[in-house]
Amino acid sequence: MRTETIDALTAYARAHPDVMLLTADLGYSVLERFAEALPAQYCNVGVCEQAMTGVAAGLALSGHRVITYSIANFPTLRCLEQVRNDICYHNLPVTILAVGGGLAYGSQGYTHHGVEDLGIMAMLPNMAVASPADPTEAETLLPQLLERRRPAYLRLGRAGEQRLHPPGTPVPLGPALRLRTGHDIALLATGPILGRALAAADALAATGLSASVYSFPTILPLDTATIREAARTHPAILTLEEHSTQGGFGSRVAEALLLAGLAPRFAKYGITEALLGRIGTQDWLLDQLGSVEDHARALL
Amino acid sequence: MSLRSEPLATRLRAHALRMTFASRASHIGSCLSMADILAVLYAGILRLDPATPDWPERDRLVVSKGHAAAILYAALAERGFLPIGELAEYGTNGSRLSGHVTRTVPGVEVSTGSLGHGLPIATGMALAAQRAGAAWRSFCILSDGELDEGSNWEAVQLAQHLGLDNLIAIVDYNKMQSFGTVAAISDLHPLADKFRAFNWGVHELDGHDHAALHAALTAPPPRPGRPTVLVAHTVKGKGVSFMENQLLWHYRNPDAAQLAAALAEIGAT
Numbered sequence: 280m281r282t283e284t285i286d287a288l289t290a291y292a293r294a295h296p297d298v299m300l301l302t303a304d305l306g307y308s309v310l311e312r313f314a315e316a317l318p319a320q321y322c323n324v325g326v327c328e329q330a331m332t333g334v335a336a337g338l339a340l341s342g343h344r345v346i347t348y349s350i351a352n353f354p355t356l357r358c359l360e361q362v363r364n365d366i367c368y369h370n371l372p373v374t375i376l377a378v379g380g381g382l383a384y385g386s387q388g389y390t391h392h393g394v395e396d397l398g399i400m401a402m403l404p405n406m407a408v409a410s411p412a413d414p415t416e417a418e419t420l421l422p423q424l425l426e427r428r429r430p431a432y433l434r435l436g437r438a439g440e441q442r443l444h445p446p447g448t449p450v451p452l453g454p455a456l457r458l459r460t461g462h463d464i465a466l467l468a469t470g471p472i473l474g475r476a477l478a479a480a481d482a483l484a485a486t487g488l489s490a491s492v493y494s495f496p497t498i499l500p501l502d503t504a505t506i507r508e509a510a511r512t513h514p515a516i517l518t519l520e521e522h523s524t525q526g527g528f529g530s531r532v533a534e535a536l537l538l539a540g541l542a543p544r545f546a547k548y549g550i551t552e553a554l555l556g557r558i559g560t561q562d563w564l565l566d567q568l569g570s571v572e573d574h575a576r577a578l579l
Numbered sequence: 580m581s582l583r584s585e586p587l588a589t590r591l592r593a594h595a596l597r598m599t600f601a602s603r604a605s606h607i608g609s610c611l612s613m614a615d616i617l618a619v620l621y622a623g624i625l626r627l628d629p630a631t632p633d634w635p636e637r638d639r640l641v642v643s644k645g646h647a648a649a650i651l652y653a654a655l656a657e658r659g660f661l662p663i664g665e666l667a668e669y670g671t672n673g674s675r676l677s678g679h680v681t682r683t684v685p686g687v688e689v690s691t692g693s694l695g696h697g698l699p700i701a702t703g704m705a706l707a708a709q710r711a712g713a714a715w716r717s718f719c720i721l722s723d724g725e726l727d728e729g730s731n732w733e734a735v736q737l738a739q740h741l742g743l744d745n746l747i748a749i750v751d752y753n754k755m756q757s758f759g760t761v762a763a764i765s766d767l768h769p770l771a772d773k774f775r776a777f778n779w780g781v782h783e784l785d786g787h788d789h790a791a792l793h794a795a796l797t798a799p800p801p802r803p804g805r806p807t808v809l810v811a812h813t814v815k816g817k818g819v820s821f822m823e824n825q826l827l828w829h830y831r832n833p834d835a836a837q838l839a840a841a842l843a844e845i846g847a848t
Contacts, residue, residue, distance in 0.1 A: 322741075327737060330737055333698070333699020334737070337703020340688065340689065360693055360696075361696060364693055364696060368690060369682060
Protein backbone atom coordinates (compact mmCIF):
# COMPACT_ATOMS: atom_id res chain seq x y z
CA MET A 280 0.00 0.00 0.00
CA ARG A 281 3.06 2.23 0.30
CA THR A 282 3.41 2.77 -3.43
CA GLU A 283 -0.28 3.41 -4.00
CA THR A 284 -0.33 5.92 -1.14
CA ILE A 285 2.65 7.85 -2.47
CA ASP A 286 1.02 7.88 -5.90
CA ALA A 287 -2.13 9.30 -4.33
CA LEU A 288 -0.07 11.85 -2.43
CA THR A 289 1.81 12.90 -5.54
CA ALA A 290 -1.43 13.41 -7.45
CA TYR A 291 -2.95 15.39 -4.61
CA ALA A 292 0.14 17.53 -4.07
CA ARG A 293 0.42 18.31 -7.76
CA ALA A 294 -3.01 19.89 -7.58
CA HIS A 295 -2.33 21.53 -4.20
CA PRO A 296 1.05 23.31 -4.14
CA ASP A 297 0.72 24.09 -0.42
CA VAL A 298 1.37 20.42 0.38
CA MET A 299 4.95 19.61 1.40
CA LEU A 300 6.50 16.21 2.04
CA LEU A 301 9.30 15.90 4.60
CA THR A 302 11.22 12.70 5.17
CA ALA A 303 13.75 11.86 7.83
CA ASP A 304 15.92 10.15 5.21
CA LEU A 305 13.72 7.08 4.76
CA GLY A 306 11.66 6.02 1.79
CA TYR A 307 14.43 4.95 -0.58
CA SER A 308 12.90 3.68 -3.85
CA VAL A 309 9.47 4.92 -2.71
CA LEU A 310 9.63 8.70 -2.42
CA GLU A 311 11.70 9.41 -5.51
CA ARG A 312 8.61 9.66 -7.69
CA PHE A 313 7.31 12.50 -5.51
CA ALA A 314 10.70 14.20 -5.21
CA GLU A 315 11.28 14.15 -8.95
CA ALA A 316 7.79 15.32 -9.83
CA LEU A 317 7.51 18.05 -7.19
CA PRO A 318 10.96 19.08 -5.97
CA ALA A 319 9.75 22.40 -4.57
CA GLN A 320 7.34 20.52 -2.32
CA TYR A 321 9.84 17.98 -1.03
CA CYS A 322 12.60 18.07 1.56
CA ASN A 323 14.74 15.30 3.00
CA VAL A 324 15.74 16.82 6.33
CA GLY A 325 18.13 14.05 7.30
CA VAL A 326 17.91 11.65 10.21
CA CYS A 327 16.29 13.99 12.74
CA GLU A 328 12.69 13.24 13.60
CA GLN A 329 12.43 15.87 16.34
CA ALA A 330 13.62 18.63 14.03
CA MET A 331 11.50 17.25 11.18
CA THR A 332 8.38 17.54 13.30
CA GLY A 333 9.28 21.04 14.47
CA VAL A 334 10.06 22.08 10.90
CA ALA A 335 6.69 20.67 9.87
CA ALA A 336 5.05 22.83 12.52
CA GLY A 337 6.91 25.90 11.29
CA LEU A 338 5.87 25.21 7.70
CA ALA A 339 2.29 24.57 8.76
CA LEU A 340 2.22 27.82 10.73
CA SER A 341 3.33 29.51 7.50
CA GLY A 342 0.55 28.20 5.29
CA HIS A 343 1.62 24.71 4.28
CA ARG A 344 0.00 21.35 4.74
CA VAL A 345 2.82 18.98 5.64
CA ILE A 346 3.43 15.24 5.53
CA THR A 347 6.19 13.80 7.74
CA TYR A 348 7.38 10.41 6.57
CA SER A 349 9.39 7.67 8.23
CA ILE A 350 9.18 4.16 9.71
CA ALA A 351 6.52 3.52 12.34
CA ASN A 352 8.16 4.50 15.63
CA PHE A 353 10.47 7.18 14.28
CA PRO A 354 8.02 9.96 13.26
CA THR A 355 5.73 9.16 16.20
CA LEU A 356 7.48 8.00 19.36
CA ARG A 357 10.95 9.44 18.78
CA CYS A 358 9.45 12.91 18.56
CA LEU A 359 6.32 12.35 20.62
CA GLU A 360 6.53 15.63 22.47
CA GLN A 361 7.00 17.57 19.24
CA VAL A 362 3.90 15.81 17.89
CA ARG A 363 2.01 16.61 21.09
CA ASN A 364 3.05 20.24 21.61
CA ASP A 365 4.06 21.56 18.23
CA ILE A 366 1.51 19.77 16.03
CA CYS A 367 -1.49 18.70 18.10
CA TYR A 368 -1.65 21.53 20.62
CA HIS A 369 -1.37 24.03 17.78
CA ASN A 370 -3.93 22.01 15.79
CA LEU A 371 -1.79 22.18 12.66
CA PRO A 372 -2.39 20.49 9.29
CA VAL A 373 0.40 17.94 9.60
CA THR A 374 -0.11 14.31 8.65
CA ILE A 375 2.36 11.81 10.00
CA LEU A 376 2.76 9.11 7.37
CA ALA A 377 4.42 6.04 8.84
CA VAL A 378 5.31 2.90 6.98
CA GLY A 379 6.05 -0.47 8.49
CA GLY A 380 3.24 -0.38 11.03
CA GLY A 381 2.89 -3.49 13.15
CA LEU A 382 5.30 -6.29 12.37
CA ALA A 383 5.99 -5.38 8.74
CA TYR A 384 9.71 -5.20 9.57
CA GLY A 385 9.41 -8.34 11.68
CA SER A 386 12.87 -9.72 11.14
CA GLN A 387 14.50 -6.34 11.91
CA GLY A 388 13.69 -6.64 15.60
CA TYR A 389 11.75 -4.76 18.24
CA THR A 390 13.21 -1.34 17.38
CA HIS A 391 11.36 -1.64 14.08
CA HIS A 392 8.14 -3.19 15.40
CA GLY A 393 5.48 -0.49 15.43
CA VAL A 394 3.18 -1.94 18.03
CA GLU A 395 2.34 0.95 20.38
CA ASP A 396 1.92 3.75 17.83
CA LEU A 397 -1.83 3.62 17.29
CA GLY A 398 -2.73 3.77 20.95
CA ILE A 399 -0.31 6.58 21.70
CA MET A 400 -1.26 8.69 18.69
CA ALA A 401 -4.96 8.19 19.46
CA MET A 402 -4.50 9.79 22.89
CA LEU A 403 -3.43 13.12 21.43
CA PRO A 404 -5.78 16.08 21.01
CA ASN A 405 -7.10 17.18 17.60
CA MET A 406 -5.82 13.95 16.03
CA ALA A 407 -7.35 11.64 13.47
CA VAL A 408 -5.81 8.18 13.33
CA ALA A 409 -6.18 5.96 10.29
CA SER A 410 -4.96 2.41 9.93
CA PRO A 411 -5.91 1.23 6.44
CA ALA A 412 -6.11 -2.45 5.61
CA ASP A 413 -5.31 -2.34 1.94
CA PRO A 414 -4.24 -0.01 -0.88
CA THR A 415 -7.82 1.03 -1.57
CA GLU A 416 -8.36 2.20 1.99
CA ALA A 417 -4.95 3.91 2.13
CA GLU A 418 -5.13 5.83 -1.13
CA THR A 419 -8.70 6.90 -0.39
CA LEU A 420 -8.09 8.04 3.17
CA LEU A 421 -4.96 10.09 2.47
CA PRO A 422 -6.66 12.96 0.60
CA GLN A 423 -9.43 13.04 3.20
CA LEU A 424 -6.89 13.46 5.99
CA LEU A 425 -5.25 16.29 4.06
CA GLU A 426 -8.59 17.95 3.39
CA ARG A 427 -9.30 17.88 7.12
CA ARG A 428 -6.41 20.33 7.67
CA ARG A 429 -5.70 19.13 11.19
CA PRO A 430 -3.23 16.72 12.83
CA ALA A 431 -3.41 13.17 11.55
CA TYR A 432 -1.62 9.88 11.74
CA LEU A 433 -1.77 7.52 8.77
CA ARG A 434 -0.25 4.15 9.54
CA LEU A 435 0.67 1.99 6.59
CA GLY A 436 1.95 -1.54 6.34
CA ARG A 437 4.50 -2.22 3.66
CA ALA A 438 4.44 -2.88 -0.05
CA GLY A 439 2.48 -5.59 -1.77
CA GLU A 440 -0.66 -5.95 0.31
CA GLN A 441 -3.55 -7.35 -1.66
CA ARG A 442 -6.62 -5.28 -2.29
CA LEU A 443 -9.38 -6.49 -0.01
CA HIS A 444 -11.94 -4.08 -1.42
CA PRO A 445 -12.82 -3.66 -5.08
CA PRO A 446 -10.96 -0.65 -6.50
CA GLY A 447 -13.14 2.42 -6.30
CA THR A 448 -14.83 1.34 -3.08
CA PRO A 449 -15.69 4.49 -1.16
CA VAL A 450 -13.80 4.62 2.14
CA PRO A 451 -14.97 7.67 4.04
CA LEU A 452 -12.93 8.84 7.01
CA GLY A 453 -14.63 7.60 10.16
CA PRO A 454 -17.09 4.83 9.40
CA ALA A 455 -16.33 1.13 9.53
CA LEU A 456 -16.99 -1.03 6.47
CA ARG A 457 -18.73 -4.39 6.63
CA LEU A 458 -17.22 -6.97 4.29
CA ARG A 459 -19.05 -10.11 5.45
CA THR A 460 -22.35 -10.64 7.19
CA GLY A 461 -22.90 -13.45 9.67
CA HIS A 462 -24.58 -13.92 13.01
CA ASP A 463 -22.41 -15.99 15.36
CA ILE A 464 -19.51 -13.61 15.87
CA ALA A 465 -18.36 -10.21 14.65
CA LEU A 466 -14.69 -9.82 13.73
CA LEU A 467 -13.65 -6.17 14.00
CA ALA A 468 -10.28 -5.53 12.37
CA THR A 469 -8.06 -2.53 11.75
CA GLY A 470 -5.17 -2.60 9.31
CA PRO A 471 -3.89 -5.34 7.03
CA ILE A 472 -4.75 -7.99 9.60
CA LEU A 473 -8.20 -7.65 8.04
CA GLY A 474 -6.95 -10.30 5.61
CA ARG A 475 -6.67 -12.77 8.48
CA ALA A 476 -10.17 -11.90 9.63
CA LEU A 477 -11.56 -12.70 6.19
CA ALA A 478 -9.64 -15.98 6.06
CA ALA A 479 -10.89 -16.86 9.52
CA ALA A 480 -14.48 -16.17 8.46
CA ASP A 481 -13.99 -18.65 5.62
CA ALA A 482 -12.52 -21.24 7.97
CA LEU A 483 -15.35 -20.76 10.46
CA ALA A 484 -17.94 -21.10 7.68
CA ALA A 485 -16.48 -24.47 6.79
CA THR A 486 -17.39 -25.64 10.27
CA GLY A 487 -20.87 -24.14 10.24
CA LEU A 488 -20.17 -20.86 12.06
CA SER A 489 -20.99 -17.57 10.40
CA ALA A 490 -18.91 -14.50 11.10
CA SER A 491 -19.40 -10.88 10.19
CA VAL A 492 -16.22 -9.05 9.27
CA TYR A 493 -15.81 -5.32 9.67
CA SER A 494 -12.89 -3.14 8.69
CA PHE A 495 -12.12 -0.07 10.79
CA PRO A 496 -9.83 2.06 8.57
CA THR A 497 -10.25 4.90 11.05
CA ILE A 498 -9.79 4.34 14.76
CA LEU A 499 -9.97 7.98 15.79
CA PRO A 500 -12.70 9.07 15.57
CA LEU A 501 -14.01 5.60 16.30
CA ASP A 502 -17.21 4.42 14.68
CA THR A 503 -18.95 3.55 17.94
CA ALA A 504 -22.34 3.27 16.24
CA THR A 505 -21.16 0.29 14.22
CA ILE A 506 -19.57 -1.23 17.33
CA ARG A 507 -22.88 -0.97 19.19
CA GLU A 508 -24.74 -2.38 16.23
CA ALA A 509 -22.33 -5.33 16.00
CA ALA A 510 -22.79 -6.02 19.70
CA ARG A 511 -26.56 -5.98 19.40
CA THR A 512 -26.58 -8.36 16.43
CA HIS A 513 -23.86 -10.83 17.48
CA PRO A 514 -23.32 -12.68 20.77
CA ALA A 515 -19.54 -12.35 20.52
CA ILE A 516 -17.00 -9.81 19.31
CA LEU A 517 -13.33 -10.40 18.53
CA THR A 518 -11.13 -7.42 17.71
CA LEU A 519 -8.03 -7.82 15.55
CA GLU A 520 -5.06 -5.47 15.36
CA GLU A 521 -1.37 -5.70 14.52
CA HIS A 522 -0.65 -3.67 17.64
CA SER A 523 -0.39 -4.15 21.36
CA THR A 524 -3.62 -5.33 22.91
CA GLN A 525 -2.94 -2.86 25.73
CA GLY A 526 -4.46 0.49 24.87
CA GLY A 527 -4.98 -0.09 21.18
CA PHE A 528 -7.98 -0.64 18.93
CA GLY A 529 -9.41 -3.50 20.96
CA SER A 530 -9.21 -1.50 24.16
CA ARG A 531 -11.05 1.38 22.52
CA VAL A 532 -13.76 -1.01 21.28
CA ALA A 533 -14.09 -2.49 24.80
CA GLU A 534 -14.46 0.99 26.24
CA ALA A 535 -17.12 1.87 23.69
CA LEU A 536 -19.05 -1.29 24.57
CA LEU A 537 -18.88 -0.69 28.30
CA LEU A 538 -19.92 2.93 27.92
CA ALA A 539 -22.92 1.77 25.88
CA GLY A 540 -23.87 -0.80 28.53
CA LEU A 541 -23.23 -3.68 26.17
CA ALA A 542 -21.49 -6.86 27.25
CA PRO A 543 -21.06 -9.36 24.44
CA ARG A 544 -18.52 -12.14 24.85
CA PHE A 545 -15.38 -10.26 23.95
CA ALA A 546 -11.69 -10.84 23.25
CA LYS A 547 -8.79 -9.00 21.65
CA TYR A 548 -6.45 -10.58 19.09
CA GLY A 549 -3.21 -8.66 18.85
CA ILE A 550 0.38 -8.33 19.94
CA THR A 551 1.30 -9.40 23.44
CA GLU A 552 4.60 -9.41 25.29
CA ALA A 553 4.98 -13.04 24.22
CA LEU A 554 6.36 -11.60 20.98
CA LEU A 555 8.74 -9.16 22.66
CA GLY A 556 12.21 -9.70 21.29
CA ARG A 557 11.13 -12.34 18.79
CA ILE A 558 11.93 -11.89 15.14
CA GLY A 559 10.65 -13.44 11.97
CA THR A 560 8.51 -12.65 8.99
CA GLN A 561 5.33 -10.72 9.59
CA ASP A 562 3.23 -13.80 8.89
CA TRP A 563 5.33 -16.10 11.07
CA LEU A 564 5.20 -13.72 14.02
CA LEU A 565 1.43 -13.36 13.72
CA ASP A 566 1.12 -17.14 13.49
CA GLN A 567 2.72 -17.34 16.93
CA LEU A 568 -0.40 -15.66 18.34
CA GLY A 569 -2.50 -18.66 17.30
CA SER A 570 -5.07 -18.69 14.56
CA VAL A 571 -7.87 -16.14 14.47
CA GLU A 572 -10.44 -18.89 14.05
CA ASP A 573 -9.21 -20.62 17.19
CA HIS A 574 -9.54 -17.37 19.13
CA ALA A 575 -13.04 -16.95 17.69
CA ARG A 576 -14.09 -20.49 18.57
CA ALA A 577 -12.86 -20.01 22.11
CA LEU A 578 -15.41 -17.22 22.46
CA LEU A 579 -18.33 -19.31 21.17
CA MET B 580 16.82 53.13 17.78
CA SER B 581 18.47 53.24 21.18
CA LEU B 582 16.35 56.31 21.92
CA ARG B 583 13.26 54.15 21.83
CA SER B 584 14.45 50.74 22.86
CA GLU B 585 16.15 51.80 26.11
CA PRO B 586 13.00 53.19 27.76
CA LEU B 587 11.04 50.26 26.35
CA ALA B 588 13.42 47.87 28.10
CA THR B 589 12.78 49.68 31.38
CA ARG B 590 9.02 49.39 30.92
CA LEU B 591 9.33 45.70 30.07
CA ARG B 592 11.36 45.05 33.21
CA ALA B 593 8.82 46.93 35.31
CA HIS B 594 5.91 44.99 33.84
CA ALA B 595 7.65 41.67 34.38
CA LEU B 596 8.48 42.53 37.99
CA ARG B 597 4.90 43.58 38.72
CA MET B 598 3.45 40.53 36.97
CA THR B 599 5.76 38.16 38.82
CA PHE B 600 4.92 39.86 42.11
CA ALA B 601 1.16 39.81 41.56
CA SER B 602 0.93 36.22 40.35
CA ARG B 603 3.64 34.92 42.70
CA ALA B 604 5.24 33.42 39.61
CA SER B 605 8.75 32.18 38.86
CA HIS B 606 11.34 33.02 36.22
CA ILE B 607 11.84 36.74 36.81
CA GLY B 608 15.61 36.29 36.40
CA SER B 609 15.08 34.74 32.97
CA CYS B 610 12.78 37.60 31.99
CA LEU B 611 15.20 40.32 33.04
CA SER B 612 18.13 38.79 31.18
CA MET B 613 16.31 39.05 27.83
CA ALA B 614 14.63 42.41 28.42
CA ASP B 615 17.06 44.31 26.22
CA ILE B 616 16.93 41.72 23.44
CA LEU B 617 13.14 41.93 23.34
CA ALA B 618 13.16 45.71 23.56
CA VAL B 619 15.46 46.06 20.56
CA LEU B 620 13.45 43.53 18.56
CA TYR B 621 10.06 45.08 19.30
CA ALA B 622 11.25 48.68 19.12
CA GLY B 623 11.95 48.40 15.46
CA ILE B 624 13.61 45.26 14.16
CA LEU B 625 10.53 43.07 13.82
CA ARG B 626 8.20 44.05 10.98
CA LEU B 627 4.78 43.56 12.53
CA ASP B 628 1.27 44.94 12.33
CA PRO B 629 -0.55 44.77 15.66
CA ALA B 630 -3.84 45.42 13.86
CA THR B 631 -3.23 42.33 11.74
CA PRO B 632 -1.31 39.84 13.90
CA ASP B 633 -1.40 37.20 11.15
CA TRP B 634 -0.15 39.55 8.40
CA PRO B 635 1.55 37.05 6.07
CA GLU B 636 4.63 39.19 5.44
CA ARG B 637 5.40 39.79 9.11
CA ASP B 638 8.66 38.71 10.68
CA ARG B 639 8.30 35.69 12.96
CA LEU B 640 9.66 35.51 16.49
CA VAL B 641 9.70 32.19 18.32
CA VAL B 642 10.53 32.53 22.00
CA SER B 643 11.82 29.06 22.71
CA LYS B 644 12.58 29.81 26.36
CA GLY B 645 8.86 29.77 27.03
CA HIS B 646 9.27 30.24 30.78
CA ALA B 647 10.09 33.90 30.13
CA ALA B 648 6.46 34.45 29.17
CA ALA B 649 5.78 37.46 31.36
CA ILE B 650 8.20 39.76 29.60
CA LEU B 651 7.11 38.60 26.15
CA TYR B 652 3.49 39.41 26.99
CA ALA B 653 4.71 42.77 28.28
CA ALA B 654 6.48 43.46 24.99
CA LEU B 655 3.39 42.50 23.00
CA ALA B 656 1.25 44.77 25.15
CA GLU B 657 3.67 47.66 24.74
CA ARG B 658 3.63 47.05 20.99
CA GLY B 659 -0.17 47.16 20.91
CA PHE B 660 -1.11 43.50 20.52
CA LEU B 661 -3.06 43.38 23.78
CA PRO B 662 -4.20 45.89 26.41
CA ILE B 663 -1.49 46.81 28.89
CA GLY B 664 -4.10 46.48 31.62
CA GLU B 665 -4.49 42.80 30.80
CA LEU B 666 -0.96 42.12 32.05
CA ALA B 667 -2.38 42.23 35.58
CA GLU B 668 -4.21 38.99 34.78
CA TYR B 669 -0.96 37.10 34.15
CA GLY B 670 -1.10 33.65 35.70
CA THR B 671 -4.54 34.11 37.25
CA ASN B 672 -7.42 31.65 37.00
CA GLY B 673 -8.85 31.55 33.49
CA SER B 674 -6.43 34.11 32.05
CA ARG B 675 -5.03 33.58 28.57
CA LEU B 676 -1.65 34.81 29.86
CA SER B 677 -0.28 31.46 30.99
CA GLY B 678 3.02 30.98 32.75
CA HIS B 679 4.60 29.60 29.63
CA VAL B 680 4.29 31.27 26.26
CA THR B 681 0.99 30.45 24.61
CA ARG B 682 -0.24 31.16 21.12
CA THR B 683 -3.70 32.23 22.21
CA VAL B 684 -2.12 35.59 23.05
CA PRO B 685 -2.19 37.92 20.01
CA GLY B 686 1.26 38.33 18.52
CA VAL B 687 2.61 35.06 19.88
CA GLU B 688 3.67 32.80 17.03
CA VAL B 689 4.26 29.53 18.88
CA SER B 690 3.38 28.03 22.25
CA THR B 691 6.53 26.95 24.04
CA GLY B 692 7.55 25.76 27.47
CA SER B 693 9.22 22.45 26.86
CA LEU B 694 12.77 23.39 25.94
CA GLY B 695 14.34 22.59 22.61
CA HIS B 696 11.19 23.01 20.51
CA GLY B 697 11.54 26.55 19.21
CA LEU B 698 14.51 26.43 16.89
CA PRO B 699 13.20 23.56 14.72
CA ILE B 700 9.91 25.42 14.35
CA ALA B 701 11.68 28.67 13.47
CA THR B 702 13.69 26.66 10.95
CA GLY B 703 10.47 25.46 9.35
CA MET B 704 9.22 29.03 9.16
CA ALA B 705 12.46 30.15 7.51
CA LEU B 706 12.15 27.27 5.06
CA ALA B 707 8.62 28.39 4.19
CA ALA B 708 9.88 31.93 3.49
CA GLN B 709 12.79 30.62 1.45
CA ARG B 710 10.57 28.39 -0.69
CA ALA B 711 8.10 31.23 -1.21
CA GLY B 712 10.82 33.74 -2.05
CA ALA B 713 9.42 35.93 0.73
CA ALA B 714 11.40 38.69 2.44
CA TRP B 715 10.34 38.11 6.03
CA ARG B 716 12.80 36.74 8.57
CA SER B 717 12.47 34.09 11.26
CA PHE B 718 13.90 34.86 14.71
CA CYS B 719 14.29 32.51 17.65
CA ILE B 720 15.33 33.38 21.21
CA LEU B 721 16.89 30.48 23.11
CA SER B 722 18.17 30.09 26.62
CA ASP B 723 21.64 28.76 27.20
CA GLY B 724 20.38 25.90 29.36
CA GLU B 725 18.10 24.66 26.62
CA LEU B 726 21.07 24.16 24.31
CA ASP B 727 21.54 20.93 26.25
CA GLU B 728 18.58 19.66 24.22
CA GLY B 729 19.72 17.70 21.17
CA SER B 730 16.77 18.85 19.08
CA ASN B 731 18.39 22.30 18.84
CA TRP B 732 21.50 20.85 17.28
CA GLU B 733 19.43 18.89 14.78
CA ALA B 734 18.03 22.23 13.66
CA VAL B 735 21.42 23.97 13.75
CA GLN B 736 22.75 21.33 11.40
CA LEU B 737 19.72 21.30 9.11
CA ALA B 738 19.27 25.07 8.84
CA GLN B 739 22.80 25.64 7.56
CA HIS B 740 22.46 22.78 5.10
CA LEU B 741 19.28 24.34 3.74
CA GLY B 742 21.01 27.72 3.41
CA LEU B 743 18.47 29.54 5.57
CA ASP B 744 20.08 32.99 5.69
CA ASN B 745 16.70 34.35 6.83
CA LEU B 746 16.97 32.53 10.18
CA ILE B 747 18.40 34.40 13.18
CA ALA B 748 18.88 32.65 16.51
CA ILE B 749 19.58 34.71 19.62
CA VAL B 750 21.05 32.89 22.59
CA ASP B 751 20.31 34.60 25.91
CA TYR B 752 23.63 33.46 27.35
CA ASN B 753 23.19 34.35 31.01
CA LYS B 754 25.40 31.46 32.15
CA MET B 755 22.85 30.03 34.57
CA GLN B 756 20.45 27.14 34.32
CA SER B 757 18.09 25.35 36.62
CA PHE B 758 20.55 23.83 39.09
CA GLY B 759 23.41 26.29 38.90
CA THR B 760 25.90 27.70 36.44
CA VAL B 761 26.06 26.43 32.89
CA ALA B 762 29.77 25.94 33.42
CA ALA B 763 29.14 23.58 36.30
CA ILE B 764 26.25 21.60 34.79
CA SER B 765 27.05 21.15 31.11
CA ASP B 766 29.53 23.73 29.93
CA LEU B 767 28.74 25.27 26.54
CA HIS B 768 32.11 26.94 26.13
CA PRO B 769 33.19 27.74 23.44
CA LEU B 770 29.63 28.39 22.32
CA ALA B 771 30.34 30.76 19.42
CA ASP B 772 32.88 28.31 18.02
CA LYS B 773 30.28 25.54 18.13
CA PHE B 774 28.04 27.58 15.85
CA ARG B 775 30.96 28.53 13.63
CA ALA B 776 31.81 24.86 13.26
CA PHE B 777 28.25 24.32 12.05
CA ASN B 778 28.79 27.00 9.36
CA TRP B 779 26.61 29.61 11.04
CA GLY B 780 27.46 33.29 10.95
CA VAL B 781 28.13 34.51 14.47
CA HIS B 782 27.79 37.83 16.26
CA GLU B 783 29.16 37.61 19.79
CA LEU B 784 28.05 40.64 21.77
CA ASP B 785 26.78 42.14 25.00
CA GLY B 786 23.10 41.25 25.16
CA HIS B 787 22.34 44.41 27.11
CA ASP B 788 24.02 46.75 24.59
CA HIS B 789 21.17 48.09 22.48
CA ALA B 790 23.40 49.62 19.82
CA ALA B 791 25.31 46.36 19.40
CA LEU B 792 22.11 44.32 19.25
CA HIS B 793 20.58 46.70 16.73
CA ALA B 794 23.69 46.65 14.55
CA ALA B 795 23.84 42.86 14.54
CA LEU B 796 20.15 42.50 13.77
CA THR B 797 20.32 44.90 10.81
CA ALA B 798 23.63 43.70 9.36
CA PRO B 799 23.71 41.36 6.37
CA PRO B 800 24.35 37.74 7.34
CA PRO B 801 28.00 37.49 8.42
CA ARG B 802 28.19 34.19 6.61
CA PRO B 803 26.41 34.65 3.26
CA GLY B 804 23.81 32.03 2.54
CA ARG B 805 23.84 30.66 6.08
CA PRO B 806 21.85 31.28 9.26
CA THR B 807 23.01 33.78 11.86
CA VAL B 808 23.31 33.46 15.61
CA LEU B 809 23.71 36.20 18.17
CA VAL B 810 25.60 34.79 21.11
CA ALA B 811 24.33 37.45 23.50
CA HIS B 812 26.23 37.57 26.77
CA THR B 813 23.71 38.55 29.42
CA VAL B 814 23.28 38.69 33.16
CA LYS B 815 20.48 36.73 34.75
CA GLY B 816 18.27 39.18 36.67
CA LYS B 817 19.91 42.13 34.88
CA GLY B 818 19.01 45.52 36.29
CA VAL B 819 18.09 44.49 39.82
CA SER B 820 21.26 44.15 41.85
CA PHE B 821 19.96 41.65 44.36
CA MET B 822 18.60 39.42 41.61
CA GLU B 823 21.65 39.49 39.33
CA ASN B 824 23.39 36.13 38.95
CA GLN B 825 21.31 34.68 41.78
CA LEU B 826 19.88 31.25 41.03
CA LEU B 827 17.19 31.79 43.62
CA TRP B 828 15.49 34.33 41.35
CA HIS B 829 14.85 31.66 38.78
CA TYR B 830 12.25 30.44 41.24
CA ARG B 831 11.39 33.14 43.77
CA ASN B 832 8.84 35.92 43.38
CA PRO B 833 9.49 39.31 44.99
CA ASP B 834 7.58 40.51 48.02
CA ALA B 835 6.21 44.05 48.17
CA ALA B 836 9.38 45.58 49.59
CA GLN B 837 11.56 43.77 47.07
CA LEU B 838 9.28 44.89 44.24
CA ALA B 839 9.55 48.50 45.34
CA ALA B 840 13.30 48.24 45.62
CA ALA B 841 13.59 46.58 42.23
CA LEU B 842 11.40 49.17 40.50
CA ALA B 843 13.44 51.95 42.06
CA GLU B 844 16.68 50.37 40.87
CA ILE B 845 15.60 50.07 37.26
CA GLY B 846 14.24 53.63 37.35
CA ALA B 847 10.64 52.69 36.71
CA THR B 848 8.13 55.42 37.34
